Structures are given as C-alpha cells and as structure tokens.
Amino acid sequence: MKQKSYSMHKNRIFGFLIRSTKGNALPLVLMLVMVVMLVGGSVAYSTMQMYNITRDGYHDQLAYIAAENALEKSIGNLQLTLAVPGYPGNKGVFFTGNVNNFLNSLVNKINSVDDIQRSYTIKVHDNLNEASVSVNFQRYGPEYTYTANTLTFKLQIEATADMVDDTYSSYSKKAVAVREFSIPLYRAFTLNGAVYSLGDLRVTSGYPLVSDYEQDTLPENYSTIEGDVYVFGTGLDKANRMQQYYTGGVCGTANSVLHVKGSIFTQNLVRAGRFDDLDGGTSSIIVDEDILAQSIQVFGTNDNIVVIGDAYTFDDVEMNGPNSAIAINGNYFGLNPGDGFFHDSSSAIMNMAPMYVYSEDYLESRIAVNGNIFATGLTFRVEGGEAGHKMESVSMTWRYDADSGKYKPLHIYENIPAKDLVNPDQPQIKYNNALFDPLEDNNGFSVLWKLNWDYDNTNAFTPARWDLWDNWVQEISNTADYASNNLTGKLPAASELQGFCHYGIAANNDFYAFDKDDETISKVKRASTVAIPIVNKIIDYEDVDTLDFSTTPWTRYTDWKDTGGSFSNNMMKLMGDLKPLVNVFAQKEINTGDGAYDYQYISATSQTEFNRIMNLVGDTAKFPHDPFDRCIVRYGDDGDEGTVDGDIIIDLNDELDAFDMNNDDIPVPPEPYGDLVPTDDYQSYHFLVVNMDPDREIHITDDFYGIIFSKGKVVIEKDGAVHGAIIAAGKGYDDSARVAGSSADVYYTMEDDPDDPDDTPTMIKKTRLPRVVISDDPDIDTVDNFRSWDYVGVEIENGGDIFYPGNVELLTALKNNINVDYGTGTTNRSIDLFGILNVPEP
Numbered sequence: 070m071k072q073k074s075y076s077m078h079k080n081r082i083f084g085f086l087i088r089s090t091k092g093n094a095l096p097l098v099l100m101l102v103m104v105v106m107l108v109g110g111s112v113a114y115s116t117m118q119m120y121n122i123t124r125d126g127y128h129d130q131l132a133y134i135a136a137e138n139a140l141e142k143s144i145g146n147l148q149l150t151l152a153v154p155g156y157p158g159n160k161g162v163f164f165t166g167n168v169n170n171f172l173n174s175l176v177n178k179i180n181s182v183d184d185i186q187r188s189y190t191i192k193v194h195d196n197l198n199e200a201s202v203s204v205n206f207q208r209y210g211p212e213y214t215y216t217a218n219t220l221t222f223k224l225q226i227e228a229t230a231d232m233v234d235d236t237y238s239s240y241s242k243k244a245v246a247v248r249e250f251s252i253p254l255y256r257a258f259t260l261n262g263a264v265y266s267l268g269d270l271r272v273t274s275g276y277p278l279v280s281d282y283e284q285d286t287l288p289e290n291y292s293t294i295e296g297d298v299y300v301f302g303t304g305l306d307k308a309n310r311m312q313q314y315y316t317g318g319v320c321g322t323a324n325s326v327l328h329v330k331g332s333i334f335t336q337n338l339v340r341a342g343r344f345d346d347l348d349g350g351t352s353s354i355i356v357d358e359d360i361l362a363q364s365i366q367v368f369g370t371n372d373n374i375v376v377i378g379d380a381y382t383f384d385d386v387e388m389n390g391p392n393s394a395i396a397i398n399g400n401y402f403g404l405n406p407g408d409g410f411f412h413d414s415s416s417a418i419m420n421m422a423p424m425y426v427y428s429e430d431y432l433e434s435r436i437a438v439n440g441n442i443f444a445t446g447l448t449f450r451v452e453g454g455e456a457g458h459k460m461e462s463v464s465m466t467w468r469y470d471a472d473s474g475k476y477k478p479l480h481i482y483e484n485i486p487a488k489d490l491v492n493p494d495q496p497q498i499k500y501n502n503a504l505f506d507p508l509e510d511n512n513g514f515s516v517l518w519k520l521n522w523d524y525d526n527t528n529a530f531t532p533a534r535w536d537l538w539d540n541w542v543q544e545i546s547n548t549a550d551y552a553s554n555n556l557t558g559k560l561p562a563a564s565e566l567q568g569f570c571h572y573g574i575a576a577n578n579d580f581y582a583f584d585k586d587d588e589t590i591s592k593v594k595r596a597s598t599v600a601i602p603i604v605n606k607i608i609d610y611e612d613v614d615t616l617d618f619s620t621t622p623w624t625r626y627t628d629w630k631d632t633g634g635s636f637s638n639n640m641m642k643l644m645g646d647l648k649p650l651v652n653v654f655a656q657k658e659i660n661t662g663d664g665a666y667d668y669q670y671i672s673a674t675s676q677t678e679f680n681r682i683m684n685l686v687g688d689t690a691k692f693p694h695d696p697f698d699r700c701i702v703r704y705g706d707d708g709d710e711g712t713v714d715g716d717i718i719i720d721l722n723d724e725l726d727a728f729d730m731n732n733d734d735i736p737v738p739p740e741p742y743g744d745l746v747p748t749d750d751y752q753s754y755h756f757l758v759v760n761m762d763p764d765r766e767i768h769i770t771d772d773f774y775g776i777i778f779s780k781g782k783v784v785i786e787k788d789g790a791v792h793g794a795i796i797a798a799g800k801g802y803d804d805s806a807r808v809a810g811s812s813a814d815v816y817y818t819m820e821d822d823p824d825d826p827d828d829t830p831t832m833i834k835k836t837r838l839p840r841v842v843i844s845d846d847p848d849i850d851t852v853d854n855f856r857s858w859d860y861v862g863v864e865i866e867n868g869g870d871i872f873y874p875g876n877v878e879l880l881t882a883l884k885n886n887i888n889v890d891y892g893t894g895t896t897n898r899s900i901d902l903f904g905i906l907n908v909p910e911p
Contacts, residue, residue: 128237135191135200136230136244158255167611200232260906263296263873267812268799268862269317274324291326296873302337303839321352332358342369388420391430400440404644415446420515433549437517442568466575513575567596585627679813722771725751763811780811785869799862801837
C-alpha cells in the first residue's frame with residue numbers, strides 16, 4: 070500500500086509539470102539558447118578553423134609559387150651566365166685537369182659572386198606582402214660529360230621562400246629543380262713544354278751539334294727538342310676531304326732528323342716527308358715518349374716516324390710513301406669510333422702505299438707495332454657500296470688478283486649490306502665473307518704486329534742510345550719482302566694477340582679475326598688491364614692511368630655502343646680527357662651539318678687565351694723594351710700588313726750581342742748601350758722576348774736563354790739553340806687575302822646572313838687559324854700557300870735545337886737574373902712570370 074501511494078504521488082507531480090506551463094517559458098528558452106550556443110559555437114569554431122587553415126594553406130601555396138618563380142628566373146640567369154666563354158676563369162676558377170675539383174670550386178663561386186642572383190623579391194598577390202626568396206646551388210650527382218673543351222654536368226637549384234603578413238606567415242617553402250648545363254671549359258695556359266705554336270712546326274735538313282752531348286754515336290743530321298711539343302697546325306677546311314697530304318702539324322722535311330725528348334701533342338699531323346716528294350731527301354721524327362695527334366702519316370721516300378712510347382690518334386696511323394716505316398714501340402690507341410660518315414673521324418691503321426704505286430718500293434713500306442693495337446674506328450669500303458669517297462680500314466689485308474697479277478687491297482668495313490636484294494649479283498656478300506676466308510692469298514703483309522723486335526719494351530731505348538731507332542727501322546726494312554714478310558726467327562707464330570678492333574687486324578702475313586660474341590674463338594683477345602700513362606701529362610688529372618677490363622663481360626666489352634664497360638666507350642671518354650693537350654690555344658670540331666671544320670680560339674672572357682698572355686707580357690709598364698736593365702726585348706706592331714720587301718728579319722743574337730751586359734767594355738761607353746768590344750756576355754742572362762708584329766721573324770743563330778713569345782714566326786738556324794721555351798703564332802688564314810696577320814688574331818668580313826630573310830650582308834668575325842681551302846678558283850684556293858709553308862709558326866733549320874729545362878727551373882732563372890752594379894746602382898733584371906704563366910712558385 071505504501072508503495073502504491075508513492076507511485077500515485079509521483080504521477081501527480083509529473084502530471085502537474087506537464088499540464089501546467091506557468092513559468093516554464095524562460096527556462097526552456099534559456100535551455101534552448103544554451104544548446105544552440107553550444108552547438109553553434111562548436112560549428113562556428115570549426116568553421117573558423119577551417120577558414121584559417123584554408124587561408125593559411127593558400128598563403129603557403131603562394132609562397133611555393135614565389136619559390137618556383139625565383140627558381141625559373143635563376144635557371145635562366147645561370148644559362149646566360151655560365152655559357153659565356155671564360156666565365157669560370159674570369160671568376161678565378163681554373164680547370165687544371167681535375168673535373169670534380171673544378172666543378173666543386175665553380176659551384177662554391179656561383180654561390181658567392183654577385184653576377185649570379187641568389188635572392189629575389191617576388192610579388193604573388195595584390196593584397197599580400199611580397200615573398201623573399203633565397204637560392205642555393207649544389208651539384209646533382211657525380212656524373213659529368215667532358216668532351217674537348219665542353220663540360221656538361223647537372224646542377225640542383227633550391228629556392229627557399231619566406232612570406233610574412235600581418236595575419237599569415239609562411240617560412241622555408243622550398244622548390245627544387247635539376248638542370249643540365251654545358252659550359253665552354255677554360256683552361257688557363259700553363260707553361261709545360263718547350264714549344265707552343267698555332268702554326269706548323271717545320272724541321273729542315275740538319276747538321277751535328279755535338280757540343281751539347283757527350284756520346285759520339287749520334288747521327289750527323291739531327292735537331293733536338295728537349296721537352297714536350299704543342300702544335301695546333303694547318304688543317305683542312307672540311308673533314309671529308311681526301312687530300313690529307315695538305316695538312317700540317319709537326320712536319321719533318323728535307324733530309325732532317327728531329328729527336329723529341331718528350332711528347333708531341335698536335336691537333337693535326339705528325340708527318341714525315343713532303344706532299345709532292347720534291348725535296349729529294351729523307352726525313353725522320355723520333356719521339357722518346359708519346360704522340361697524341363689527329364694522325365701520324367708518312368708521305369715521302371725513305372721517311373720514318375718512330376714512337377718509343379704510345380701513339381694516340383683521333384684519326385689514323387697511315388703510310389703513304391715508299392721504302393718508309395712507322396714504328397710504335399708501345400701501344401697504339403685509335404680513340405675515335407667515328408660516326409660512319411666523316412673520313413677523318415674514325416681511328417684506323419692503314420698502309421696505303423701499295424695503292425698509289427704497285428711497285429716493290431711501295432709494297433715494302435711497313436707499319437710496326439710492338440705493343441697492343443686498340444683500333445676503335447668504324448671502317449669503310451673504297452670502291453662501290455655506300456662509303457663512296459671514304460678510304461678507311463682498321464687493318465687492310467691484300468688479296469691476289471689473278472686477272473691483273475697483282476695484290477689488291479681488301480678493306481674491312483661496316484654499314485654495307487651483306488647482300489644487295491635489289492641487285493643480288495653485286496659482290497657485297499663475297500666481299501664480306503672474304504674477311505674470314507682462310508685462303509693463303511688473303512695476305513696481311515703491310516702491318517707487323519708484336520714481332521719481338523730487338524728494340525721492344527723489354528729492351529727500351531735510353532736517352533744515351535736513342536740513335537738505335539735507325540737500326541730498328543733497318544731491321545723492319547730487312548723484314549719487308551715484296552708483298553710478304555720474312556718472319557724467320559720472328560714471333561709470333563702465335564695465332565692470337567691482344568688488342569681491340571671491330572672485325573680483325575691484318576698483320577704478320579695473317580689475319581687476326583675479332584669475334585664480338587665469343588672470346589674463346591676470337592684471335593684478337595682483350596688486354597684486361599690497359600696502361601694509359603699519357604694522362605699524367607694533364608695537370609691534376611683525377612683518374613687512374615690504367616683501364617681494367619678483367620671482369621667486364623666479353624659481349625659488353627666488345628659492344629662499342631655500350632655506355633658502361635665497353636672498350637670503345639672508355640676510349641671516347643679518354644679522348645675527351647686528352648683533347649685539352651692539343652687544344653692549348655685553339656680547337657677545331659667537325660660541323661655535322663656540312664662536314665666543315667669549325668675553328669675556334671680558346672677564349673678567356675673577351676680575349677683569346679693566346680692574346681691574354683700576349684697582352685700581359687706585352688705591357689710596356691711591366692715589360693718595357695729594356696734589354697740592358699731588365700733583360701726584356703719587346704718589338705711592337707708597326708700596324709702595317711706586310712712589308713714591301715717581305716717580312717722583317719731580326720737576328721736576335723746579333724741584337725743582344727750589342728749590349729754590354731757586364732759593363733766590361735774598355736773604354737766604357739758614355740751610355741750603357743753600345744758594346745764597343747762585342748762579347749757573348751748576354752748569354753749569362755735569361756731574356757723575355759715579346760714580338761707583337763706578325764710580319765717580324767725572330768731568328769736565333771747562337772745560344773739564347775729565356776722565353777720567346779711571338780705573334781710572328783720564330784726560326785732557329787744552324788748553330789742556333791734556344792735554352793728555354795718558344796710560344797709563337799705565325800701567319801694566319803684570311804679568306805680574302807689568303808695569308809695575312811697573325812694566326813692568333815681575328816679578322817672581319819662582310820657576309821650574307823643565312824638567318825636574314827632579306828639576305829642582308831653582315832659583319833662576321835672569323836679566326837685566322839691556319840687552314841687549307843681546296844678549290845678550282847685560284848682566288849680561294851690556298852694549296853700553294855701550304856706548299857710554301859706560309860703558315861709555319863716555328864721553323865728549325867739546319868740543325869737548330871730547343872732545350873727546355875722545366876717550367877720552375879726556367880722561370881726561376883728569369884726571376885734570379887744576376888744583378889750588376891755598373892756605377893749608378895744595382896740593375897734590377899728580375900722578370901717574374903710565375904703568375905702570368907700559371908706555374909706555382911717554389
């Protein structure tokens with residue numbers, strides 16, 4: 070009962086509250102408002118939060134846009150700045166051979182110099198503040214491509230934007246891009262050799278100078294260059310011309326013997342013999358170390374080239390003359406695989422002499438290689454097929470022709486089909502199969518390879534007995550029989566040798582076939598480790614001086630298109646590394662459009678590198694014409710192109726002999742100039758000679774000590790010797806005057822602009838670098854100028870010599886010239902060239 074009463078009471082209370090609304094309105098409204106406020110506040114808060122997040126993200130996005138904007142501006146700025154010739158050198162960053170060091174220094178420099186913008190103020194919204202963007206540059210990966218004087222690498226550009234307003238702030242918003250840049254590589258000139266010449270180096274008939282040597286076993290007619298030789302030389306105007314005999318470089322002519330106790334580096338040829346064989350004498354060039362050249366070629370009769378070290382060519386080793394020899398004691402590296410189109414961009418070994426005249430004299434010329442042969446070039450057929458004008462062969466073999474009774478050349482080639490489907494009777498398939506035809510008449514008599522000569526690598530030449538080259542050439546000649554070789558007692562009878570080629574190498578009365586797929590049956594085997602000591606000539610070279618192929622799969626090693634471990638690809642990289650050695654002051658590259666050569670100077674900012682040095686040593690304030698006081702001889706340019714009677718000849722020794730350097734004349738003249746008792750006391754001093762006139766020839770007739778820097782020609786006559794170095798240009802090529810000015814200078818001509826639809830003539834700047842233009846038009850043709858040796862920069866006549874003591878020794882001698890008190894005080898004869906010639910001072 071009590072329980073029931075309680076329930077009824079409870080129901081009455083609830084019923085009263087439900088049925089009665091008196092006084093409920095305000096609490097209910099307040100309750101509803103409170104609920105709405107709670108819910109609305111939460112929604113409003115969330116809405117405001119979302120609004121703020123959206124506006125903040127939008128602000129951040131604007132900052133990113135600012136960073137990307139600055140990124141694009143920075144990339145454009147870099148592309149314009151880095152492409153300027155000489156930019157790194159202008160900023161004090163010089164390439165000395167180590168690419169990584171150079172790139173790291175360059176990146177550090179562009180992160181600090183003012184001419185590459187690294188901070189930007191970017192406006193990205195009309196009602197918001199500007200963004201401040203900073204840019205940083207870093208190398209992207211270690212990869213780079215280095216070809217000739219162009220360096221291509223990847224750069225990472227990072228732009229960081231800060232954008233701050235009253236309400237929103239965006240910090241460190243980054244945009245990153247990676248771009249590839251190519252820059253013309255400026256290598257500051259460093260005096261590392263005995264001779265530098267833009268024109269040809271020519272050597273004529275020699276006479277003995279036994280006073281410089283202790284041994285008495287030397288041949289009678291010789292000239293000596295003690296030190297390295299760097300020559301640009303006269304080249305052809307087009308790459309696909311067959312007239313290679315109109316190409317200069319280092320040229321031995323007229324019964325001369327040139328002994329280079331160092332290496333030769335030339336953009337053109339190391340050549341012995343004249344193109345027309347009219348000099349009637351023999352010439353020989355002997356190089357103790359290495360040769361790096363466009364080609365090594367013999368043209369005349371009884372002419373020889375002997376390389377005691379290794380030979381490297383961008384084109385060929387080629388024999389053209391009778392009774393002659395090219396002998397390479399080390400390895401041969403044919404660096405250029407070619408593109409299957411241009412004649413002189415495919416490295417090969419060719420004995421072409423029997424093609425000119427089918428006689429015993431021409432059939433007995435030989436190319437001999439004691440080391441390995443690495444010929445990476447593609448090859449072409451001479452007659453018929455696609456190759457047409459080209460005449461290339463990695464190793465030419467000779468096959469007996471029954472119709473003519475003569476041996477005829479059989480060339481190894483590529484890119485000619487094995488069978489012509491349109492004309493199936495054509496002999497292509499027979500031609501191809503003949504390469505591996507075991508018939509005895511497939512004769513490789515023109516090349517002698519690894520035959521255990523008396524003067525091979527185990528019995529290397531020594532400076533004291535360098536004359537043994539003559540015995541070696543005689544032995545090669547005795548081995549050469551008519552259309553064969555007398556190999557009695559010679560090696561190898563072996564069926565295989567080490568090297569590289571694309572099809573095979575004809576040598577030793579045999580044919581060494583190269584199988585690209587199966588090493589076990591290939592007669593040309595790999596050299597697992599290949600020494601390349603020439604790279605030590607490059608200052609601060611970063612790579613090792615060997616290539617190791619011991620673990621490379623054979624099919625990858627032989628695939629010349631493989632960008633990883635193939636031999637050809639490694640030779641291409643090596644070719645790019647070595648190009649600066651032949652491109653000291655100038656370079657030439659094939660224009661793939663029309664096959665013409667593009668000739669260019671190596672430039673430092675607005676100046677050529679040659680003229681940059683010339684202007685420094687030609688400064689009249691630092692280096693006045695003052696032979697007595699400062700040991701400086703300077704000849705200015707008279708401004709006239711040529712003279713009435715020809716070039717001005719200066720006998721430098723006679724001029725210097727007129728000065729009383731020791732002030733020992735009796736009686737003493739009133740002026741220190743005018744040696745009343747001529748003596749040779751000037752030879753106790755080292756001189757700097759600067760010739761600014763291309764029409765002035767400096768002749769050396771006695772011993773001279775010092776450096777000669779000349780825009781004209783330098784001639785060393787009989788009994789003349791330079792103890793120091795020569796840097797010369799010689800005369801240049803002009804397409805209207807043919808020969809004019811210095812080969813170190815530019816000239817201007819009016820030409821039609823191919824990009825102008827109105828064909829309006831435009832003033833064009835051109836180089837005077839020496840070249841040969843072959844044409845039926847006598848006003849254009851320059852063959853006679855080359856025949857007359859008009860482009861020679863340095864000539865050694867009748868046995869002159871050059872002895873280079875080393876750059877530090879030479880520059881120290883110039884700086885430490887003896888001071889002499891001649892009554893009025895001490896003469897300051899110091900000449901400091903260390904900084905100018907980029908040689909670290911000891």
